[in-house]
Amino acid sequence: METRRKKTSPRTRLVTGTLAAAALTAGTFGAVSASASTPERAQSSAASAASSAVADRNIHQTRHLTVDAATRAAQAALKAAREDGQRVTVAVVDRNGNTIAVLRGDGAGPQSYESAERKAYTAASWNSATSDLVKRLESTPTLKDIPGTLFLGGGVPVAAGGAPIAGIGVAGAPSGALDEEYARAGAAALGAR
Template identity: 70%
Template sequence: MKHVKKVSRRTRAVTGGALVAAVALGGFGAYSANASSPAPAARAAVAADASNKDLTQSTHLTVDAAGRAAQAALDAARKDNQRVTVAVVDRNGNTIVTLRGDGAGPQSYESAEKKAYTAVSWNAPTSELAERLKQAPNLKDIPGTLFLAGGAPVTAKNAPVAGIGVAGAPSGDLDEKYARAGVAALGK
């Protein structure tokens, strides 16, 4: 029979705390590495890849720009005393930033992300896409989409690079007004 040493509660707590801290710091380091500008070696690799005909490049919104757009949309809603959530997704539909305003309903978080995803996927405001449902009702069956007004695409050279979704105002028209305020903040 193998002898197993009992570990005190204090030792388990300290070890568990150290493990949580290590994981948190590792995650922060990964986030920091992803949020920073590319290193010179990475820029050189991109330049070398530009001549490779088997590869393609795309334009993406920076974390700073996404944060600025989300804050502008949230500020526009606050000005009208609306409690909303704002989400910004990249060209691939991945969430870059989500800001949940004070008092925003719990449903608004997921709705804002889905509206942003829908807007960037079709490169059109979600209010226009909601109208398309009349001719193609099966569009609503596409996973991750939400065909309600409140999403606006962000474009560069007429190509979608991001989507901004807002949810929580009493109407989709207001949600979309705030999403467009986020888009407008990027042009400044």
């Protein structure tokens, strides 16, 4: 039995041959490329891990007081002052001295707002109660010249893990000792000092 072969045009043969060659080339290139990229990926992963380790050594993480916690502390300090019949302003700043919350009590003097913020900033900056810092002025009087600070009783730091994370400042009571008592009430509301 004789099989008749259908004649194909030269154009069809050319297109078919080209497609077959392209498929063969793509398969070979894909296999070579896949086996070649495995070491590159391993090197890339190793480089990425090394870069991450270097980056971790160059990054310092800190803790921050939340707005809710700062507000709770300010409210507790204001409540303690109100119970004593005092009209004060309470400020809470973060570790960098940025104001998180300020509550100006009814009838608090106009100067109390800035004073409370500066006491909070001073306490956070030195991680020390401002009443303790007042004593340092005797030996280092130029401390009072540092911008934004106020060396009067009424500011206390807030720490977490042994590091300062905030400061609470109170101003407006007749003495720094009372202001500090109210600031400590605010810190106590956070479970600090």
